[in-house]
Amino acid sequence: MSAVPASPELPLSAALAAAHDDAAWREAAKAGLAARRTGLRRRFEAGEAIDRLVSLCNEASDTVVVSAWRRCLPDDAPLDLLATGGYGRAELYPQSDIDLLVLGEPEAQKAHEAAIGRFFSRLWDAGLATSQAVRSAAQCVEAAREDITVLTALMECRVLAGDAGAPARLATALAPDVLWPPAQYFDAKRAEQRARHARFHDTAHNLEPNIKEGPGGLRDLQTVTWMGMRLYGVPGLRALVPLGLLGEDECASLEREWRILARLRFGLHLLAGRREERLGFDHQKALAAMLGLTDEHRDNLAVEQMMQGFFRSAATVMRINDRLLQRFEEQLSGQEAPEPVGEGYELRHGYLAMTRPQQLRDGLAPMLALFAAWDARPDARGLHSETARALGESLNAIRPYEEQPADVRQQFIALLQSRQAVATLTRMARLGVLARYLPAFGKVSGRMQYDLFHVYTVDQHTLTVLAHMDGFARRVDERFAIAHEVLPRLRKPHLLLLAGLFHDIAKGRGGDHSELGAVDAREFAAAHALPEADADLLAWLVEQHLLMSVTAQRQDISDPDVVARFAGKVADREHLDYLYLLTCADIAGTSPKLWNAWKDRLLADLYAATRFALRRGLENRVHANEIMAETRAVAMERLLGEGLEQAEVERIWAAYPDVGFLRYRPEQIAWQTRGIAESGGAETLVLVRPHLQDSGLEVFVRTPDRDGLFAAIVATLDRLGLNVLEARVLNSADGHALDSFQLIAPQGVAPEPGAVVSALQAALRDPARVRPAKRAAPRQLRHFRVPARVDFDHLADGSRTRMSLVCTDQPGLLAGVAQVLRQHRLRVHDARIATFGEKVEDFFLLTDENDRAIGDQDLLDKLRQAIVACVDGETDHGKKEAQH
Known part of the structure; x- marks a missing residue:
């Protein structure tokens, strides 16, 4: 790569000084800033340190701002120009606003009002977006008293022009003994952070995270920095280390994560060409390329690598942020006698602490004992910050489970068998212990999948799945109709948790993650001395964790043959119980919007039908005529109870197709029959x-x-x-x-x-x-493309042709496909519609206009071409809409 050109600050400064009038100055400033942005992009792509890039960005703005000030204000004006906020701490990004304060007494403000106005106008003309204020010291105090954000911005200020002592005088005027004392400031900023986190659902694991404002973002780093400045009068986070409030390792971690987050934000600004803080789909792939990342394989894309780095950084920031907030709170609340809670443990301010946290350096055994003690005290507010710091500093002492002694492995299994097992696993994951003990879990920590279906990272999805399993036991979610009834029948509930832990653990490696995960699960079971039957069940659940979902959502489960094939794969009721619960938790844990009552009914129906088939015996197949006879009897009993005459019901049913009593539930048959009877013909x-x-x-x-x-x-x-x-x-x-x-x-x-x-x-x-309506696709869908695929086969009895369609979701898709089928004079007899994020998987049962399976291969080929054209927007209607 060619050498990076020399820093252009001097040429920009010289060009501005040489400008003979306002127009020339404006053009010189705009040209200089544009050149700076171009140079910054080259330096960014060349991998220059983010500290230097931020500094260069700041220096360019300083050059223009100071030049404009000197051209507009006389040297003897009793006014000071201060940079505040992010600009004040010299942390500027390519599209950041620059925060300015003109500090002077009211008389000076009035005397130079016109000149100050020209100064701000000149900055806007040059292309600098400013946020400005003109105040005296007394006015600053009043504004800060009313608005804590004003105080915070003024805490970070530096002089651009005027008296070098102005920041010190302002700091004295704004001192904690004058306004916003430490405890009040801490409470307000902590509440502000909580409200900000709530806007992002209290998680950094969003598909399009906000690098600045989201949980674990740059604002969280700034918040604890501001608190440290206000509470202890220090200039920054590193100054908290000598005070014992921040560990050296913690400080180094925060500095490292700042560089990662700042680099992402800097690149995002360069790409967007505007102030953009959300790392949206519009820019994710391009930013990954700018960072020099490349696709490893289709299961580990460059964009996924970049996002994994972000999520891991955000998790670290959140973890240390929580510790610091707890330490600040303890310092402010004063001394409190600890409450002993067993040998080696005590509660301090409600937080669980080890009396000798240095024991954690000995490895995993004392850590697991700590989690067991935590498990025994559900009333604890959390882990004490000193213990959490010691735990974080001891993570390197944890060896993978393969290298642990047998008694330590049994400690882990014992935690899985406790009532608080899910809470314990979640804590171990959040604190970094689980990733060390189970390295495969560490590899998927922070790992996103570049699609709209999986809204969580793999580790967050896994923890959400475990949380749903815990909810089944506690019956806290009424959306699951029978899960709370099935769970008590499990022989060993901790095997369900292990299945949840391992079901997606092999994602991103390339290959079938279900098969690879089953291998991992079997190795784990062997190392932890699980009985052979338990190991077989665990490996089967991981390998087949998609079986029930695929069967229920893609096949007609009212067909006894479908149920019989599924029952044959499940083989016994124990496997069915575990698989049903794993499937419910997996679907619900993929996206908050994915689980609904229809899917709950679908899975419950398949579970009930399979359980009946297993109880009856796989050799004794359930035949369609038995199901239809039972449906008739139950529906008739309901209708007679509602006052309908049996003769009237039988007259209506005489025209009903027999298959209707197979496909519909008795209450649906009764509803339809009653409606027909009341319609008066x-x-x-x-x-x-x-x-x-x-x-x-x-x-x-x-x-x-x-x-x-x-x-x-x-x-x-x-x-x-x-x-x-x-x-x-x-x-x-x-x-x-x-x-x-x-x-x-x-x-x-x-x-x-x-x-x-x-x-x-x-x-x-x-x-x-x-005719189907045409609507524009949502913004997010435009960034994902699933190649359209249409396949045909025939039912075993030859009565129907089955068509499967896999493609990108889009508004009006089903209506468009139905129109194509209509144009080809085909009849639809059944349709199963499934949408997974941006991906659609639809299934249709078709016949020709004479109700026969479609045997004409030429017709099928033409149909495939027409549907692909419809999906791709290549129909005449689609072309007209696009042109319009």
Whole structure:
């Protein structure tokens, strides 16, 4: 790489000094700042230290600001120009605002009001975004008294022009004995941080994290720095080390993480060309390239490496930030007699402390004993900061589990078997112990997956899965209908926790993470002397952890053959119980929005059907006619109880297809039957009811069968803002289509049932006129591309053609696909719709217009091409929309 050019401060200063008028000065300033930004980008990409880059950025702004001041204000003006805030501490980024204070008495302010106005205008003309104030010392005090952010900005100030003693005089005027005494300042800034963290859901693990304001970001570093300055009168964090408030290792860690975070922020500003603090999808890949990172393989992209570095840095900052806040709080609250809580432990200010924390240097055994003591005191506010510091400084003494003696391994297993096991594992992960004991977990700590489906890093997802498992035991989440009933049946609940711990532990290595994770789990089981049956169960759960989810969401679980195949793979009830609970926790732990009542019902139905099949015996297959007879009997009993005549019910059912009693639940059959009976023989009937959850609806349509019905209904539902989760499309013996839809409103508020009925009835009057609406894709979806793939196969009995579609999600996708099927004169008999972040995996059962499987390969090829074109926006309609 070519050499970096010399620093252009002197040329910029000389050019500004030589400007003969305001226009020439403005052009010189703009050109100089542009050259500086270009030079900074070259230096950044060449890997120059971030400390130097920030300094160069600051110096360029200083040159322009001071030059403008001297051109506008006379040398003898009784005014001082001060840099405050981030600019005051000389930490400036390419697009940062520069905070300025003109300090002077009111008389001087008034006398030079016009000149001060010209000064600020000149800075704006030069392209510097400023945040400015003009105040006297007394006015600064009043402003700071009213607003703690003003005080904080003034605590970091330096002179750009005027009296070098101005900052000292201002500091005296703003001293803690005048306003915002230490305890008050600490409480206010801590509350401010808590509120800021809450805006980001108290986690740094967001897909598009905020480098500056988010938890673990630069603002957290600045907050503890400001507290140290206000409470102890020190100039920065390093000055807290001699006071014993900050360990040398902790200080070095914070300095290291600042460089990582600052480099990310600096590069983000260069890329965005504006003040941008959120590391969004728009810039993640480009920034990773600027940092010199490259894709290792498809499971370890450059962007994933960069984001893992960010999340690890943020976790470290949060951990040390918490310790410092606790130490500050203790210092402010004064001495308090410790409360002994067992040999070697005590509570200090409510925090658990070791009386001899130096024991932690001996390795893992005393650490596990510490976690056991913590487990025994759930009332403790947390780990005392001195003990936490000693633990952090002793992490290097932890050897991986393979190198630990047998008694230490059994200590770990004992912690897994305790009532507080999940809390203990979470603490061990947060404090860095778990990653040392289990190196494979350390490799996925902070690891993100570059998609919209996994909203957490792998380690955070794992801890969330464990938290859901803990919730099953405590029955704290009513969204899981039967999980609390299944959990008590587990022979060894800690095996479920281990399955949760290992199920994604091999992500990012390349290869099938389920298979690789199963190998890890088996090795762990052998090292910890788990019985062979337990080791087999654990490895099977890790390897098959996606089996139940895939079966429920991609196949028709009302089909006895589907249930029989799944039951054959599960083999016994014990495997079923563990797998069901792992599946529920895994889905719910992937994204807060992913779990819903429909998925809860789906998995519960598959669990119940499989349990019945296993109880009956795999050799005694459940046949469809048995299920249909039972559904008929239960539905008839319900309808007779509601006052319908048996003859009327049988008349309606005479036209019902037999498969309807296989695919629908008895209460659905009863609801549909009652609606038909009450319709008075209407040709078209639309029933809508809230279903399963607040934003869920179920729709049933009975109307004379004709081509294009499915496409018209789906397009109408899409216009109403409803997403289809499942569609059942049947035909009655009297020529009616019987279409049923499970729907959800993605925004959380479903339209009124009456509005849905009216819209569908209008569409059904002339289905041929209904066309899908086109809407722009959400911003986030534009950064992800899943190549469209369409595959066909036939059901075993040859009655239907199954079509699978995998592609990028987009608004109106199902409506567009339905329109293509309509154009090819194909009928939809079943649809299962699954969306995983930006990825769609939809499954359809199709026939030709004569209700036969599609045997024409040429037709299938044309259909595949048409659907891919629809997905890619290459239809005539899509082209017109794009041109428009």
